[in-house]
Amino acid sequence: xxxxxxxxxxxxxxxxxxxxxxxxxxxxxxxxxxxxxxxxxxxxxxxxxxxxxxxxxxxxx
Amino acid sequence: xxxxxxxxxxxxxxxxxxxxxxxxxxxxxxxxxxxxxxxxxxxxxxxxxxxxxxxxxxxxxxxxxxxxxxxxxxxxxxxxxxxxxxxxxxxxxxxxxxxxxxxxxxxxxxxxxxxxxxxxxxxxxxxxxxxxxxxxxxxxxxxxxxxxxxxxxxxxxxxxxxxxxxxxxxxxxxxxxxxxxxxxxxxxxxxxxxxxxxxxxxxxxxxxxxxxxxxxxxxxxxxxxxxxxxxxxxxxxxxxxxxxxxxxxxxxxxxxxxxxxxxxxxxxxxxxxxxxxxxxxxxxxxxxxxxxxxxxxxxxxxxxxxxxxxxxxxxxxxxxxxxxxxxxxxxxxxxxxxxxxxxxxxxxxxxxxxxxxxxxxxxxxxxxxxxxxxxxxxxxxxxxxxxxxxxxxxxxxxxxxxxxxxxxxxxxxxxxxxxxxxxxxxxxxxxxxxxxxxxxxxxxxxxxxxxxxxxxxxxxxxxxxxxxxxxxxxxxxxxxxxxxxxxxxxxxxxxxxxxxxxxxxxxxxxxxxxxxxxxxxxxxxxxxxxxxxxxxxxxxxxxxxxxxxxxxxxxxxxxxxxxxxxxxxxxxxxxxxxxxxxxxxxxxxxxxxxxxxxxxxxxxxxxxxxxxxxxxxxxxxxxxxxxxxxxxxxxxxxxxxxxxxxxxxxxxxxxxxxxxxxxxxxxxxxxxxxxxxxxxxxxxxxxxxxxxxxxxxxxxxxxxxxxxxxxxxxxxxxxxxxxxxx
Numbered sequence: 001x002x003x004x005x006x007x008x009x010x011x012x013x014x015x016x017x018x019x020x021x022x023x024x025x026x027x028x029x030x031x032x033x034x035x036x037x038x039x040x041x042x043x044x045x046x047x048x049x050x051x052x053x054x055x056x057x058x059x060x061x
Numbered sequence: 062x063x064x065x066x067x068x069x070x071x072x073x074x075x076x077x078x079x080x081x082x083x084x085x086x087x088x089x090x091x092x093x094x095x096x097x098x099x100x101x102x103x104x105x106x107x108x109x110x111x112x113x114x115x116x117x118x119x120x121x122x123x124x125x126x127x128x129x130x131x132x133x134x135x136x137x138x139x140x141x142x143x144x145x146x147x148x149x150x151x152x153x154x155x156x157x158x159x160x161x162x163x164x165x166x167x168x169x170x171x172x173x174x175x176x177x178x179x180x181x182x183x184x185x186x187x188x189x190x191x192x193x194x195x196x197x198x199x200x201x202x203x204x205x206x207x208x209x210x211x212x213x214x215x216x217x218x219x220x221x222x223x224x225x226x227x228x229x230x231x232x233x234x235x236x237x238x239x240x241x242x243x244x245x246x247x248x249x250x251x252x253x254x255x256x257x258x259x260x261x262x263x264x265x266x267x268x269x270x271x272x273x274x275x276x277x278x279x280x281x282x283x284x285x286x287x288x289x290x291x292x293x294x295x296x297x298x299x300x301x302x303x304x305x306x307x308x309x310x311x312x313x314x315x316x317x318x319x320x321x322x323x324x325x326x327x328x329x330x331x332x333x334x335x336x337x338x339x340x341x342x343x344x345x346x347x348x349x350x351x352x353x354x355x356x357x358x359x360x361x362x363x364x365x366x367x368x369x370x371x372x373x374x375x376x377x378x379x380x381x382x383x384x385x386x387x388x389x390x391x392x393x394x395x396x397x398x399x400x401x402x403x404x405x406x407x408x409x410x411x412x413x414x415x416x417x418x419x420x421x422x423x424x425x426x427x428x429x430x431x432x433x434x435x436x437x438x439x440x441x442x443x444x445x446x447x448x449x450x451x452x453x454x455x456x457x458x459x460x461x462x463x464x465x466x467x468x469x470x471x472x473x474x475x476x477x478x479x480x481x482x483x484x485x486x487x488x489x490x491x492x493x494x495x496x497x498x499x500x501x502x503x504x505x506x507x508x509x510x511x512x513x514x515x516x517x518x519x520x521x522x523x524x525x526x527x528x529x530x531x532x533x534x535x536x537x538x539x540x541x542x543x544x545x546x547x548x549x550x551x552x553x554x555x556x557x558x559x560x561x562x563x564x565x566x567x568x569x570x571x572x573x574x575x576x577x578x579x580x581x582x583x584x585x586x587x588x589x590x591x592x593x594x595x596x597x598x599x600x601x602x603x604x605x606x607x608x609x610x611x612x613x614x615x616x617x618x619x620x621x622x623x624x625x626x627x628x629x630x631x632x633x634x635x636x637x638x639x640x641x642x643x644x645x646x647x648x649x650x651x652x653x654x655x656x657x658x659x660x661x662x663x664x665x666x667x668x669x670x671x672x673x674x675x676x677x678x679x680x681x682x683x684x685x686x687x688x689x690x691x692x693x694x695x696x697x698x699x700x701x702x703x704x705x706x707x708x709x710x711x712x713x714x715x716x717x718x719x720x721x722x723x724x725x726x727x728x729x730x731x732x733x734x735x736x737x738x739x740x741x742x743x744x745x746x747x748x749x750x751x752x753x754x755x756x757x758x759x760x761x762x763x764x765x766x767x768x769x770x771x772x773x774x775x776x777x778x779x780x781x782x783x784x785x786x787x
Contacts, residue, residue, distance in 0.1 A: 018634070019223075019230060019630050019631055019634045020630075022630040022631075022633050022634040022637075023626060023627060023630035026626060026629055026630050026633070027626060030626075041615070041618050041619055041622050042622060042626075044615075044619045044622075045619045045620075045622035045623035045626055046623075046626070048237075048619060048620075048623050049233070049623050049626060049627055052233045052236065052237075053233075056232070056233065
């Protein structure tokens with residue numbers, strides 16, 4: 001069980017006025033109504049997307 | 062970024078002329094054919110290239126060159142293009158004249174070379190524009206302004222509005238979708254792909270393995286089949302040899318009973334046996350005290366005290382054989398079900414067709430209809446019916462043959478397992494163990510639960526254990542005893558040469574028998590090992606495939622979730638920014654139409670609609686040309702205000718008010734005045750009234766009445782426009 005969506009950094013991202021912020025906000029909204037299994041998938045998808053964003057921005061490790 | 066100057070060399074009617082512009086409103090005024098539109102068109106032609114060279118290239122000239130100078134706080138961009146060769150030079154410099162970026166290369170209008178991509182990237186970075194259509198849709202307004210239509214343009218406009226580079230998100234989406242469709246052909250967003258992907262292939266493999274096809278194929282190989290034949294042959298040979306050996310033993314006993322053995326020898330033998338027994342009894346007495354407790358514990362655990370130490374190995378072997386047999390049951394039962402599912406050929410259909418055809422033929426012959434035609438048709442129908450029936454029959458036979466072959470393979474494998482099981486049963490019986498599967502399972506559980514106790518019991522070299530072992534000797538061990546007895550007999554009956562020779566041959570025969578038994582045991586073990594290894598490898602591959610299947614299912618779910626999430630986020634983000642543009646354009650359009658239309662809406666494809674009577678929405682193309690122009694002018698000005706990258710670009714208006722009435726013209730001028738307050742607007746017109754307004758409003762004026770605006774005063778001098786007009 002991961003807790004990515006409970007992370008403070010994620011909640012800060014959700015306030016960002018950008019596609020990424022909207023994305024995180026949507027994920028948080030969906031997670032609020034999801035069961036454990038759906039939440040895990042959601043978190044994994046969000047991690048994947050955030051990683052892709054980092055690649056685009058050139059900040060990926 | 063404002064346009065500081067346009068330099069034209071052999072461009073249209075301009076041979077070598079430079080037009081300078083300033084921040085705010087610039088009015089380029091001149092009569093028809095003065096070159097206003099040529100000047101306006103020079104800007105996109107330099108930026109992106111042009112295919113309308115005949116319009117710009119003067120007759121008899123070998124060059125057609127235009128240049129632009131853009132300026133922003135702290136930097137200047139010089140752009141120059143040879144319209145004939147499409148050679149472009151771009152230099153960006155800072156205040157200290159240091160070069161910040163530079164490009165030189167050939168960039169035609171629709172070029173796709175690496176140089177073109179490099180140039181467009183550079184242009185996009187500098188101006189936020191990379192193609193002509195977007196420039197004309199946002200920064201250019203002519204007699205017939207470019208509409209906001211087309212998927213590509215609407216996508217670029219949305220990107221301008223939202224600030225999110227949709228191309229980047231499209232790239233992420235493409236990557237996610239590509240990975241998704243590498244894993245599976247199934248698509249939740251549209252039609253499935255035709256070709257199976259890794260997931261579908263994996264499912265197919267797993268189904269095959271679970272149906273047992275691969276099990277049979279892998280296990281029943283040539284090597285095991287050959288081994289199986291050797292075992293059969295050796296078993297038969299051993300059976301014959303054992304009978305011969307028994308005959309030999311019985312014959313020697315018979316000879317001895319005939320009195321060839323001396324009584325004294327018999328006594329000696331009896332004494333020897335008694336001594337051995339006595340020694341055993343003494344050993345038993347020594348170990349009795351230690352064994353007593355163990356025996357009691359074994360009895361409490363429900364285990365007999367005569368269990369051999371070979372029992373665990375034997376039980377493990379029994380377990381393995383039992384599992385093998387159980388595994389064989391599944392493919393067999395599936396095969397049975399498959400055979401049951403093969404439907405019999407519906408022969409009644411061809412029979413029915415035949416009967417019908419016959420009836421029709423008879424009817425045709427007794428009625429005035431075309432009897433030959435009906436007969437031919439009926440014959441064809443009957444032939445087709447029987448052909449179909451025969452085809453179905455052969456198909457069925459083919460499937461049954463495949464099933465039969467599979468069944469044979471499974472039966473062979475089961476025969477091997479049964480042979481191993483019967484051999485095991487014999488060995489169990491020899492050790493005094495139950496031979497039924499249920500009893501063996503129970504015993505195995507007990508042995509497993511009390512293994513420590515049994516190890517202690519077997520390690521304790523007490524006489525009972527030794528005696529038990531002696532009692533539970535295998536057949537070969539019994540033969541050893543017989544051999545010893547024969548040797549002893551030989552020693553005691555040296556006077557009988559014939560008997561000695563027979564006994565020697567018997568000993569030799571017993572040796573051979575033991576060797577064969579050992580060989581048989583080794584071969585059986587080898588066969589069992591190969592079967593177990595084959596099944597183990599299949600088990601391993603099934604487990605591996607199942608694990609991979611789960612991994613794939615999860616990854617596919619994650620990818621789908623990611624795609625949906627990103628698409629929804631981009632959409633929502635664009636919509637939120639689109640609503641800002643809607644509000645801004647509604648405000649401007651309402652102002653321009655003097656409150657007649659108060660609401661404008663852009664749909665997802667950036668197509669504008671106007672609300673009428675506060676209720677229904679109507680597409681803009683259903684309105685008059687004046688309203689149409691007013692709306693697209695409002696859209697350009699509104700977009701310049703709300704575009705998210707914050708760039709300020711010059712807005713070119715080439716006679717934009719020709720379709721506006723006097724009232725709207727006045728409103729439009731107020732609007733562009735407002736729009737130019739913090740940017741740059743270049744208005745090209747022949748309207749002399751605008752010249753008067755320019756003088757009043759102190760716009761910068763460029764006259765095209767045949768001469769350039771030479772000796773322009775410095776920016777900031779308020780009287781400049783007015784003086785120029787005077």
